[in-house]
Amino acid sequence: MSTVDDPREPLEFLQGTLEVLILRSLQAGPNHAYGISQFLEQQSGHEFVVDNGSLYPALQRLLQRGWLTAEWKVSPNSRRARYYTLTADGREQLMRESSKWQRFVEAMTRVLNPEG
Amino acid sequence: MSTVDDPREPLEFLQGTLEVLILRSLQAGPNHAYGISQFLEQQSGHEFVVDNGSLYPALQRLLQRGWLTAEWKVSPNSRRARYYTLTADGREQLMRESSKWQRFVEAMTRVLNPEG
DNA sequence: TTCTACAGATAGAATGTCTACGGTAGATGA
DNA sequence: TCATCTACCGTAGACATTCTATCTGTAGAA
Numbered sequence: 160m161s162t163v164d165d166p167r168e169p170l171e172f173l174q175g176t177l178e179v180l181i182l183r184s185l186q187a188g189p190n191h192a193y194g195i196s197q198f199l200e201q202q203s204g205h206e207f208v209v210d211n212g213s214l215y216p217a218l219q220r221l222l223q224r225g226w227l228t229a230e231w232k233v234s235p236n237s238r239r240a241r242y243y244t245l246t247a248d249g250r251e252q253l254m255r256e257s258s259k260w261q262r263f264v265e266a267m268t269r270v271l272n273p274e275g
Numbered sequence: 276m277s278t279v280d281d282p283r284e285p286l287e288f289l290q291g292t293l294e295v296l297i298l299r300s301l302q303a304g305p306n307h308a309y310g311i312s313q314f315l316e317q318q319s320g321h322e323f324v325v326d327n328g329s330l331y332p333a334l335q336r337l338l339q340r341g342w343l344t345a346e347w348k349v350s351p352n353s354r355r356a357r358y359y360t361l362t363a364d365g366r367e368q369l370m371r372e373s374s375k376w377q378r379f380v381e382a383m384t385r386v387l388n389p390e391g
Numbered sequence: 392t393t394c395t396a397c398a399g400a401t402a403g404a405a406t407g408t409c410t411a412c413g414g415t416a417g418a419t420g421a
Numbered sequence: 422t423c424a425t426c427t428a429c430c431g432t433a434g435a436c437a438t439t440c441t442a443t444c445t446g447t448a449g450a451a
Contacts, residue, residue: 166298170379174290174407174438183387192399200388213439215400217375234423238398238447257387263286266322270315271299271373289406290438300429329408336407354417354429354445 169208177217179256182226182249191240192218193198218243226252285324293333295372296323298342300364307356308334334359342368 172180184195184202196209221227226249234240245253288296300311300318312325337343342365350356361369 170375170382171291172439173292173379175287176289176383180383180386186393191398192365192400193396202386202389203382204385206378207386210403210440212441212443216438234398236397236448239446240398252346260285260383260387262322263289264383266286266319267292267296267376267380269320270296270323271376288408293408307429308431321438326409327431328410328412328433334406350429352417354427355415356429 163224167205170206172207172213177209177213179253179260181214181217181221182245182253182256185227185245185249186253189242189244191234191242193240194245194266216246224252225249243274283321286322288323292376293325293329294337295369295376297330297333297337298361298369298372301359301361301365302345303368305358305360307350307358309356311359314368337365340368341365 180199181195184190186197192211192214198209199207199224201210215242218227218229222243224230227243228246229241229243231239232242235244296315297311300314304313308327308330311357312327312330315323315325321388334343334345338359341361342362344362345357345359347355348358
């Protein structure tokens with residue numbers, strides 16, 4: 160019973176938004192993919208659930224564009240893990256993407272909830 | 276000269292956002308595709324520029340899902356134009372999509388600009 | 392020894408947007 | 422009258438990104 164219509168099923172990512180979120184996740188310091196995934200879920204109040212099939216290809220793209228570097232290390236749980244680090248270009252890209260997102264939100268708001 | 280680096284080149288639509296914008300465009304009453312396109316450009320402060328190759332397929336999807344109906348009429352410029360009208364389902368969908376968008380923005384904000 | 396959490400990754404489908412076309416018909420001015 | 426502009430309609434195919442589904446493996450707890 161009670162197949163409840165859950166209003167809190169995870170949100171899908173709008174195309175392009177995952178990248179800025181990943182960059183933001185690494186602003187505080189290097190992290191591995193699993194850690195990024197957890198960070199995003201927690202920070203978003205569990206609205207975002209990151210699929211591996213989205214996350215790993217996105218990390219590859221960010222590496223190829225020179226916005227991240229990666230190196231294998233051992234996590235605090237003594238497991239091997241690939242740690243990603245923001246490059247200087249990555250920080251710039253984070254700023255660019257953040258303000259682009261901001262512009263987009265403002266434009267959407269003007270259409271959806273015009274004031275005045 | 277002066278190939279200026281325009282900070283106001285049009286924003287691309289994040290996947291899925293065009294549909295809610297179209298529905299919103301029709302909230303005030305029926306309109307044709309060209310009119311919807313103009314409405315969105317003006318209302319967004321010219322941040323959005325709607326490509327026909329995005330608009331017409333989107334309208335087809337909305338029709339197929341029963342959120343719009345369409346009929347041919349003659350515009351005030353005495354040209355034939357296909358007027359789209361929101362259905363009751365379309366209004367509901369507009370509400371659903373609007374609040375989903377709102378949730379998404381809030382989740383993004385929690386990650387990108389956490390306060391507290 | 393089995394289970395859960397931690398950690399990595401890929402293939403292929405599905406989706407929706409963009410680029411680049413192509414077309415008709417009224418209005419307008421030379 | 423002729424050309425051009427603007428208002429309108431659309432489609433085909435490339436492209437990028439996400440999702441679903443699947444696979445591999447280890448550490449530590451039960």
